[in-house]
Each structure stands twice: as structure tokens, then as C-alpha cells.
Amino acid sequence: xxxxxxxxxxxxxxxxxxxxWATAQEPKLGEASISKVISAMTLQxxxxxxxxxxxxxxxxxxxxxxxxxxxxxxxxxxxPDTTLGKAYNEMLEKLQxxxxxxxxxxxxxxxxxxxxxxxxxxxxxxxxxPKRKGTDQTYYCTAFPIATLLASTWDKDLVTKVxxxxxxxxxxxxxxxxxxxxxxxxxxxxxxxNFEYYSEDxxxxxxMAAAMVKGIQSEGVGTSIKHxxxxxxxxxxxxxxxxxxxxxxxxxxxxxxxxxxEEANPWTVMSSYNKVNGTYTSESGDLLTKILRDxxxxxxxxxxxxxxxxxxxxxxxxxxxxxxxxxxKQIHEIINAVKSGKLDEKxxxxxxxxxxxxxxxxxxxxxxxxxxxxxxxxxxxITRRAATDGMVLLKNNNSALPFAENIKDVAAFGNTSYEMIxxxxxxxxxxxxxxxxxxxxxxNDGYTTDASLKGTYESYIKDERAHQxxxxxxLAAMMGARMPVTEMNVTPELAKEMAAKTDVALITxxxxxxxxxxxxxxxxxxxxxxxxxxxxxxxxxxxxxAGKKAIVILNIGGVIETASWRDIPDAILLAWQPGQExxxxxxxxxxxxxxxxxxxxxxxxxKYSDVPSSDNFPGHAVKTDKPMDDKADGSGFSFMRRxxxxxxxxxxxxxxxxxxxxxxxxxxxxFGYGLSYTTFKYSNLKLSSDKFDGSLTIxxxxxxxxxxxxxxxxxxxxSAPKGSINKPVKxxxxxxxxxxxxxxxxxxxxxxxxxxxxxxxxxxxxxxIADAGxxxxxxxxxSRDIRLNGTFDLDKELMVKKVNKALAPAAPVKExxxx
Ligand code: BGC
Numbered sequence: 042x043x044x045x046x047x048x049x050x051x052x053x054x055x056x057x058x059x060x061x062w063a064t065a066q067e068p069k070l071g072e073a074s075i076s077k078v079i080s081a082m083t084l085q086x087x088x089x090x091x092x093x094x095x096x097x098x099x100x101x102x103x104x105x106x107x108x109x110x111x112x113x114x115x116x117x118x119x120x121p122d123t124t125l126g127k128a129y130n131e132m133l134e135k136l137q138x139x140x141x142x143x144x145x146x147x148x149x150x151x152x153x154x155x156x157x158x159x160x161x162x163x164x165x166x167x168x169x170x171p172k173r174k175g176t177d178q179t180y181y182c183t184a185f186p187i188a189t190l191l192a193s194t195w196d197k198d199l200v201t202k203v204x205x206x207x208x209x210x211x212x213x214x215x216x217x218x219x220x221x222x223x224x225x226x227x228x229x230x231x232x233x234x235n236f237e238y239y240s241e242d243x244x245x246x247x248x249m250a251a252a253m254v255k256g257i258q259s260e261g262v263g264t265s266i267k268h269x270x271x272x273x274x275x276x277x278x279x280x281x282x283x284x285x286x287x288x289x290x291x292x293x294x295x296x297x298x299x300x301x302x303e304e305a306n307p308w309t310v311m312s313s314y315n316k317v318n319g320t321y322t323s324e325s326g327d328l329l330t331k332i333l334r335d336x337x338x339x340x341x342x343x344x345x346x347x348x349x350x351x352x353x354x355x356x357x358x359x360x361x362x363x364x365x366x367x368x369x370k371q372i373h374e375i376i377n378a379v380k381s382g383k384l385d386e387k388x389x390x391x392x393x394x395x396x397x398x399x400x401x402x403x404x405x406x407x408x409x410x411x412x413x414x415x416x417x418x419x420x421x422x423i424t425r426r427a428a429t430d431g432m433v434l435l436k437n438n439n440s441a442l443p444f445a446e447n448i449k450d451v452a453a454f455g456n457t458s459y460e461m462i463x464x465x466x467x468x469x470x471x472x473x474x475x476x477x478x479x480x481x482x483x484x485n486d487g488y489t490t491d492a493s494l495k496g497t498y499e500s501y502i503k504d505e506r507a508h509q510x511x512x513x514x515x516l517a518a519m520m521g522a523r524m525p526v527t528e529m530n531v532t533p534e535l536a537k538e539m540a541a542k543t544d545v546a547l548i549t550x551x552x553x554x555x556x557x558x559x560x561x562x563x564x565x566x567x568x569x570x571x572x573x574x575x576x577x578x579x580x581x582x583x584x585x586x587a588g589k590k591a592i593v594i595l596n597i598g599g600v601i602e603t604a605s606w607r608d609i610p611d612a613i614l615l616a617w618q619p620g621q622e623x624x625x626x627x628x629x630x631x632x633x634x635x636x637x638x639x640x641x642x643x644x645x646x647x648k649y650s651d652v653p654s655s656d657n658f659p660g661h662a663v664k665t666d667k668p669m670d671d672k673a674d675g676s677g678f679s680f681m682r683r684x685x686x687x688x689x690x691x692x693x694x695x696x697x698x699x700x701x702x703x704x705x706x707x708x709x710x711x712f713g714y715g716l717s718y719t720t721f722k723y724s725n726l727k728l729s730s731d732k733f734d735g736s737l738t739i740x741x742x743x744x745x746x747x748x749x750x751x752x753x754x755x756x757x758x759x760s761a762p763k764g765s766i767n768k769p770v771k772x773x774x775x776x777x778x779x780x781x782x783x784x785x786x787x788x789x790x791x792x793x794x795x796x797x798x799x800x801x802x803x804x805x806x807x808x809x810i811a812d813a814g815x816x817x818x819x820x821x822x823x824s825r826d827i828r829l830n831g832t833f834d835l836d837k838e839l840m841v842k843k844v845n846k847a848l849a850p851a852a853p854v855k856e857x858x859x860x
Contacts, residue, residue, distance in 0.1 A: 069154040070406075075397050078153050079390050087389050088375035089129065089148040090155070090396065091357065093367030096145060096347070097137040122369040129369075140215050142170030142180075144347065144468065145366040147396065155397070156406045160265070160344070160365065163221030164188055164237050164253075165464045165620070166471035167210045180413065181474035182210050183420040183621060184463045187598055188223060188249070190431035190617035192239035193639035193715070195754035196778045197252040203427050204256020206420040211262040213415035217403040218263035218309055223469065224250040224297050225313075227599075227643050228273040228696055229658040231562060233514070233554040236465040236598030236618060240642035241697030241712065243293055244773050247300025254305035261404050263308030266301050268346055269333070270294050270322060271690075272313035275559045276659035279348070280683035282316040285690040286854040288766075290317070291802040291809075291844070292694050299337050308341045308399045312361055314349045318850040323350035327847035329360035336844045342395040354378045362392035417474070421622055428619035428626035429635035430752070434612070434716040435603070435645075441590045441611035443633025443718060444488075444545060452491045452539040453479055454580050455573075456526055457551025457596045459498050461623040465598045466514070466522035467556025473621040479549060479594070482624025486632045491543050494535075501529045516557030525551040527565075531576045536583035545592065546584045547631075548577055548610065552597040553618075559659055560599065562649040568602045581609050594627060604647040604709040615639070633718065638752040638778070640715030640823065644697050644708045651708070653692040653700040653857065660688025693856030698824045699769040703859040713756050713773075713823035719747030719784065723755070723820060723828040733816070733835045737794040739775075741820055741829055745782035754778045756821045757792045759799065762814025764838075766801060767858055771819055774798040794818075800841040807846045811839040 068077045079087070123130060136146040140159045149157040162168035167182040185191075185207060191200050211219045223237035224246050232238075239246045254264045271283040271294045285294065301307060310333065312323040322328050323345045333339045342362040350356050353364055353371045364371055378384035400406055434442065453459070458479045464470060480490040505526040511518045539546065550573055554560045564570040569577075581591040590611040595601070598618045607613060614637065619626045629635040646652050663685040695703055698712035722744045729738040743753050755778070758771040775792040782788055799811035813835050820829040 067152045070397060070401065071154055075394050078155070078397065079393050082150075082153065082393075084376055084379055084386070085125065085372070086150060087386075087393055088372045089125070090150070091363055091375065091389065091392055092353070092371045093145045093363065093365040094133055094136050094148055095368060096366040097141075125369055125372060140169055141173055142168065142472070143216060144168070144220060147363065147400075155400065156403070158218060158400055158403055159216040159405070160218045160220055161211065161216040162468040163219045163265070164223045165469050166207055166473070167214060167216065167219065168468060168471055169214060169216070171472040171474070178413070179474070180214060181417065182214070182471050183207075183417060183424055184471040184473035184476075185424045186428045186431055186620040187236040187464050187618045188239050189227075189236050189598065189643065190428060190619060190639070191253075192245055192249045192642040193431040193433055193617065194427065194778070195640055195642070195776050196430060197248055199427055199430060200249055200252040201256035202423060204253040205259055206423045208257035208260030208262050210415045210420065211257065212260045212404055212409070213411050214413060215405070215411040216262065217405055218265055219257055220265045220267060220311060220468070221257070222250045222253045222264065223267055224301065225268055225272050226294055226297065226696060228690075228692070229652055229654045230567065230600035230643075230646075230649070231560040231658060232273055232599070233275040233559045234465070234467070234469070234556055235600075236554065237469045241644060242642065242773055243296035244300070245642045245776070246297030247304075248776075250297060250301040251305040254301055254307045258305070258308065261409070263399060263403065265309040265311045265344060266298060266307045267311035268313035269298055269310050270313060270328065271317050272315050274659040274688065275557055277682075277684045277686040278314045278557075280316070280686055281660060282319060282663070282687040283690065284318060284687055284850055284854060286693055286856060287804045287807075287847075287849055288802045289690055289693045289856070290848055293696050295332065302333070302337045302339050306340065308402065310339065310341065310343045311346050312343055312349060314346050318848055321350040323361040324352055324355035324359050325848070326359040327845075331845040331847040334360065341399050342392070354384050357384060357388050357392060360392070362395045424620040425622035425625050425629070426635075428622060429629050429637060431617060431639040432619065432626070432630055432637040433615040433639040433641055433714070434637045435615050435710055436607060436610070436613040437716050438611045441592055442614065442631060444631055448544040449488060450491065450543040451483055451488050451545055451547060452494050452543040453483075453547045453549065454494070454531055454576060455547075455549035455551070456498060456502055456528060457549040458547060459495065459502060460523070460525070460551070462525070462551050462553050462596050462598070462618050463621050463623055464618045465553060465555040466512075466517040466520060469556065470520060470522065475621060477622050477624035479547070479624045479627055482626070482628035483631070485625055486628040486634065488628070488632070491539060494539060498529060502526055514555060514558030517555050522553070522555060524553050528570060528572045528576060530572055531579050533579050533583065536580045537586075540583040540587040540589060545590050546580045547592050547594055548580055549594045549596055552599070552601060554598055562655070567600075567649050569606060574606050577606055577609050581611070592631070596623070600643055600645050602648060603645055607709070633749070636718045636749060636751040637715070638717060638754060640713050640754045641710055642712070644701055644712045645710040646701075647707065647709045651706050653695055653704075654690070657689055657691055660686055663687050689854060691854070691856055693854070694769065695857055695859070699772065702770040702824065704857075711823055711825040713821060714825070715754070715823070717747075717751045717753065719745055719749050719751040721751075721753045721822070722746045723822070726818075726820060726829040726831050728818065728831050728833055731833050733794070733799065733833050735796065737833060739792040739794070739818060739831070740789050742787055742789050743779050743782070744787040745784055748784055750781050750783050752779050752781050753822070755790055756824065758819040758821060758824065758827070759794065760817035760819065761799060761801065762812050762816060764801070764810070764812030764814070766803065768801055771817070771824070773824075796839055796841040799835060799839070806843070808843045809841040811835055811841055813838045
């Protein structure tokens with residue numbers, strides 16, 4: 042199709058939008074100051090600018106019918122509202138053609154030289170419509186590996202490279218802001234969106250998000266770090282009230298966001314759907330002004346999550362500058378509130394100034410001519426490589442992997458071998474041009490896969506798909522998500538036949554989840570089904586009987602149970618959801634072309650009930666006399682009901698390894714764990730001083746002591762002295778990754794500690810305090826494989842930072858404490 046250049050429209054639209062005062066004399070953004078431009082805007086224009094212009098996805102009729110009320114309340118297909126005038130509706134029509142499939146647009150005002158900002162999902166790549174009416178050109182984007190895999194690389198430079206590639210697609214397809222990265226804490230393995238998030242640990246989360254933001258923004262486009270904050274579940278996400286202590290907020294849930302804001306200056310922040318301690322995050326001045334702007338110095342603008350919160354006036358006042366996706370009702374609310382004196386126009390002006398400041402950095406505003414032709418080949422190469430670096434080798438008995446030289450013929454068991462899952466569902470799902478299946482990947486790396494087995498699976502899957510129920514998750518259904526089909530029964534006869542014919546067995550287990558729904562602690566989701574376990578046992582037995590090996594591949598987006606079956610196969614490769622090059626990336630690891638160097642950024646527990654939040658996830662209904670806080674509401678998401686619901690974070694700061702360590706609970710695979718095809722020796726730990734005086738530098742040596750090249754992720758934990766409050770046994774405070782070291786080669790890694798690395802949050806004084814005493818430095822290959830130790834002293838207690846008192850719960854939260 043002919044390229045749609047928004048800025049070329051500006052001139053043409055100038056006349057169309059000039060019904061009120063617009064003349065050539067209007068101050069122009071870029072020429073006149075922002076405040077001059079704002080003071081020349083009418084109240085209606087101001088209200089239009091802080092409210093997004095709605096959602097314009099094309100939704101098939103077949104799906105419309107499935108939405109409650111036929112979707113009449115949905116912003117996807119609201120009846121045109123003419124109360125704002127013809128010009129407004131004409132603008133909407135124009136905007137809908139700019140980057141179809143974008144999640145939203147801001148209003149444009151050519152008379153002030155204010156272009157639209159195109160906001161597009163995120164986070165596994167750019168989510169736009171791949172096909173457009175009236176053209177044969179396609180607009181496919183690269184599906185990169187999920188965030189959880191990227192965090193498992195422990196490689197900030199690599200994540201920045203992935204970010205650069207993503208940012209380039211944002212730029213070249215004409216978008217301005219990628220609604221990414223997702224950076225909520227993986228508090229509980231069942232959160233349906235964990236795949237979009239990095240880790241259970243705030244330091245890893247913050248570092249990875251900062252690396253990603255830097256990469257994306259280096260292309261001259263923006264990011265929106267999301268979902269701010271404590272949005273750790275999907276159940277009743279539009280109304281859940283998260284009750285959590287100030288300390289847990291500061292140390293666990295806010296900390297990653299703080300790091301990303303302070304280190305990477307994201308252009309925008311997306312507030313979350315949930316409430317925190319009784320107030321919607323998008324309506325919380327404590328969160329969006331006191332913490333985000335005053336404590337951390339954030340300079341960009343805040344947008345709501347799509348239909349998040351319920352009171353636009355409160356949102357404006359709190360510092361939630363832009364309401365997305367926006368509807369005309371909200372524009373009228375703003376206009377009326379200013380007229381009646383309920384909303385001070387100065388607040389509106391303040392928010393607009395923040396939006397315009399960011400807008401002036403956007404490529405479109407600067408007149409960048411996008412090509413609609415990013416280098417998808419180059420980006421495919423980046424995704425293929427990044428995926429191998431984030432795969433975690435969980436088990437590798439007798440060097441079952443990489444494949445020995447004599448292995449040529451492979452039998453691929455498990456439906457997912459033939460339908461690889463590149464990423465999760467929902468807004469984080471990218472429309473990629475292709476997915477490399479496991480069998481194609483193996484073929485590309487020179488192996489043959491058994492054709493008859495492939496045929497059996499393909500016809501089984503086809504039959505199953507024909508009568509597979511729609512996903513229970515309505516968003517997944519709406520977006521046409523493909524969920525794995527029930528696993529095929531593998532008989533001992535089939536396994537025996539394959540073991541005779543082929544050299545090795547692969548058994549793929551697949552799981553998918555996504556936005557709008559949480560996972561279940563049940564077979565087929567967190568647990569394996571009987572059929573899956575039987576498949577692993579039967580295939581492994583048959584191959585062992587033939588003197589051959591069986592390898593399990595986990596093509597999953599989040600943590601599953603492994604303890605009950607992990608002893609059976611020879612090796613387990615956690616491939617996560619590795620993006621569009623799935624099969625190639627996995628084959629590269631199986632063949633040894635790539636040495637997997639991923640380590641877990643999330644704990645795999647022995648069983649679900651070991652998870653510290655298992656007894657209060659995803660919370661409970663709240664009794665109320667009032668009708669639902671459901672605005673039946675023009676939000677379009679009212680089919681996801683707003684149920685009075687709350688969840689209390691009794692686990693406090695004891696999330697992930699902080700819990701398993703402090704409460705002596707043995708995990709199946711601990712935080713930081715991951716094997717390699719080679720071995721590494723750690724030595725020569727040096728601290729720049731044995732006294733902490735504002736900072737500390739730590740160096741150590743890693744040597745490849747094995748037979749093949751490989752990279753090693755090294756973790757630095759700090760154990761703080763006991764002060765007046767309970768502290769985790771140890772906390773990750775830095776990490777590093779070697780380059781690819783040849784056998785015998787060494788590298789020195791350098792780590793840094795700042796005062797913040799030593800401090801804990803004291804709720805009574807709202808201070809980050811480092812206690813005086815002896816601190817232990819532990820260098821680990823994982824959180825439970827500490828290889829080097831050192832100590833240093835802090836002579837005097839250090840008050841590192843005093844912050845605003847903010848987000849206090851109504852009553853103290855009862856939290857678990859270690860003995
Ligand atoms: C999701 C966001 C997403 C937005 C726009 C929301 O439902 O929670 O992550 O960016 O939609 O698609």
C-alpha cells in the first residue's frame with residue numbers, strides 16, 4: 042500500500058481542524074514554547090489530547106458475537122459519537138490508518154504542529170497487523186524470545202542488542218512508542234503473564250528492563266515500562282486490590298522500576314490495572330508523583346493501561362497524564378470537570394506539557410520517513426542467537442547433550458515438537474511471518490527426523506484441533522491464540538519401533554498462557570498430565586533398552602513442576618518460548634553449535650504448595666453491599682468483570698529465593714541454576730577494600746576448564762549483618778557474564794557495590810539504611826552454588842536515602858517471618 046506519512050497529513054489536516062480559532066498564527070510546537078502552545082489550546086483540545094483516541098483493531102464477526110452484549114460496550118466498535126464535532130471524527134478515521142494494529146494513538150492537532158503518537162505493543166516485539174487492505178505488502182515483525190528467556194541470558198549487552206532490533210522495527214514501521222518492557226515481579230508461577238516479565242528478583246528485573254529500554258530507545262523511539270506496579274496476576278486484574286506492605290513494595294515490587302527509571306530514562310510509564318492498598322495505581326498520587334517523579338526523578342509521561350482505573354479526574358490529578366485507549370465520554374468528563382471547578386486546568390496543562398515534551402522526541406514529529414522495511418533477516422539472526430543464550434540446561438546425565446557425532450536420525454515425540462510455541466498470548470503476541478518447527482530446525486542443522494512419527498503426530502493434531510474447545514481465557518480466544526492440544530498417547534510399541542529406527546528421542550512438553558487469565562496448579566498446566574508423564578517414561582524406557590538416550594525439551598512460558606519426573610530422561614533442556622526461530626535455536630543447542638548459557642532467573646519449586654504465595658494467590662472476593670465497581674463501562678473490557686477482589690501479600694519481601702533460602706525450603710532448581718556443555722573454575726576473588734567507603738569494586742576470575750567453548754553467568758550475592766529488621770539470607774546485588782571462553786581461557790569479571798546494595802527499607806522512617814557491621818560477598822554459579830566468599834565492613838550505619846512516605850496499607854500487613 043502507499044505509505045501513510047502522518048506528518049504529510051499535517052498540512053492537509055490543518056484546514057480540516059481549523060473550525061475553532063485555528064489560524065496560521067497559532068503557535069507551533071517546536072517554534073513556540075510548550076507553554077505558549079498549551080495556552081493557545083481550547084479546553085476541548087486539551088481534553089482531547091490527554092484522552093487517547095480509542096482502539097481500532099479489526100475483530101472478526103465470529104469473535105464479536107462471543108463478547109457479552111455483542112461487544113456493544115467495546116471501544117473496538119463503539120458507535121461514532123459526534124458530540125465532539127465532525128473534525129474529531131474525521132481525525133479518528135485518519136488515525137485508524139496509521140500503523141493498523143497499533144494499540145492506540147494520541148490526538149493530533151496540525152494547527153499546533155502536534156502530530157499523533159503511535160503506541161504499539163510490546164513486549165516480545167512489535168505487535169501490528171501484518172496485512173492491510175488494498176495492498177499485497179506484508180508488515181510482519183520479528184517474534185523475539187520472551188522476556189523470561191532474555192533474563193535467563195544474564196547478559197545485559199545481548200538484551201540491549203535485542204532491544205535495538207525491536208526498536209528498529211518500531212521506527213521503520215512508523216510507530217513512536219513500544220509498550221514494553223513488561224517488568225512485574227514473578228511473584229507466583231501461575232501468573233498468566235509471567236512470560237512477559239523477567240524474574241522473581243527486582244535487581245535482575247531492573248537491570249534487564251534498563252538494558253532493554255536503552256536498546257529500544259537508542260533507535261530514537263520510546264518505551265513504556267509496565268505495569269506500574271504490583272500487577273502480579275491476571276485474575277480480576279481490572280479491580281483487584283493488592284494489599285502489600287511499604288517495605289515489600291519498596292524492596293521487591295518498586296525496585297526494578299526504580300532501576301529502570303534511574304538508569305535508562307524510559308519515555309513513558311504505564312500504570313497498572315490493579316489497586317494498591319485501596320487506590321487504583323493510575324489514581325495514586327503517592328505512586329505517580331511522590332514515588333515516580335519526586336523520589337526517582339522521572340521526566341516522561343504516564344499512561345494508563347488500556348481502560349485501567351475508573352476516575353479520569355483522579356487520574357489527571359495523580360499524574361497519570363494520558364488515558365488509554367480513551368473514549369469520548371472521558372473527554373466530556375474532563376471538560377465538565379474543568380468547567381465546574383472540579384479539576385484545576387493547571388493540572389491539565391501540566392500533564393499536556395509532559396506529553397508534548399515526549400512527543401517532541403518522537404520520530405514522526407521529527408519528520409522521520411519510515412520505510413516499512415526493517416531488516417527482518419538480520420533480526421531473525423539476532424533472535425536465533427539470543428534464544429540459545431537464554432535456554433537453561435536443567436539436566437545432562439552422561440553428556441547426553443550435545444548430540445554425539447553418530448547421531449543422525451531423531452524421533453520427535455510430543456505435539457509441541459510439531460507446533461512450537463514462540464511466545465505467549467495476548468498483547469504480547471507478535472504477528473511473525475513464520476515459526477521454525479523443531480523438525481525443520483533439526484533438518485537445517487543436518488539431522489533427519491522420523492517422517493512416519495511426524496505424520497502420526499500431524500494427523501493426530503489436526504483431528505484434535507477440529508474439536509478443541511476455545512481457550513477459556515477470553516482475550517486469548519479473541520486474539521486467536523493457539524493453545525497446545527491434549528498430548529497424544531504414546532504406546533510402548535510405538536516407542537519401541539522408534540527406538541529401533543532412530544538414534545535419539547526428543548520429547549517436547551508445551552505450555553502456553555497469556556493476558557487475561559492465570560494458569561492453574563493442575564495437570565496440563567503447572568503439573569504434567571498422566572499422559573505426558575507416561576510418554577516420558579515409555580519413550581525413555583524404550584530408548585534405554587536400545588542403548589539410546591531420551592531428552593526432554595520444555596517449550597514453556599513459566600515455571601512447571603519437574604521434581605516428579607526429572608529423574609527419568611537423560612537430559613532436560615528448558616527452551617522457554619524462544620521466538621520465531623524456535624526450532625533453529627533449539628537445534629543449535631542440541632547439536633552443540635551453540636552452548637546453552639542460560640541460568641534461571643526464577644525458582645522452580647519442588648511442588649506448587651511450596652511457593653510462598655500459593656495459599657493466597659490469586660486472592661479472594663470481598664463482600665460488599667455496593668454494586669460492583671464495574672462501570673459496565675464503555676471500557677470494552679467489561680466482559681472481564683470488575684469483581685470486588687483482593688489479594689494480600691503475606692509473603693512480604695520473601696519472594697522467590699529470598700523465601701526458599703530464609704525458610705529452608707529446597708527447590709527443584711534454584712534461582713541462578715543452569716548447566717553448560719563445559720565447566721568453569723572461579724578463583725582469585727578480590728575486594729577493592731575491606732571497608733566500605735561509598736563504593737566497592739570486586740573482581741574475580743573465571744576459567745573454562747572443560748573441552749568446549751562457553752559463556753558463564755556469574756552472580757554476586759550480599760549477606761547483610763543483622764540489624765533491627767529481618768533480612769533475606771542473601772540478595773543478588775550484581776551479576777556478569779563472560780564472553781565465549783575457549784577451553785583453558787580465562788576472564789576477569791568486575792562487579793560493583795553501591796550504598797544502595799547494602800541497604801534495607803525501614804518503614805517507620807521511610808529510609809533506606811545500611812546497618813553497620815560485616816557484610817559477606819558470595820560469588821555463585823547459582824544461589825545455592827557459592828564458589829567464592831569474602832567480607833567487608835561498614836563502620837557506621839549509613840542512611841542511604843530518605844524517601845517519601847507513600848502507599849501505606851490501611852492496617853499493617855501480617856507477613857511471614859523466618860525464625
Ligand atoms: C495490556 C497492556 C497492553 C495494552 C495495549 C492491555 O490489556 O495489559 O500490556 O500494552 O493492553 O494493548
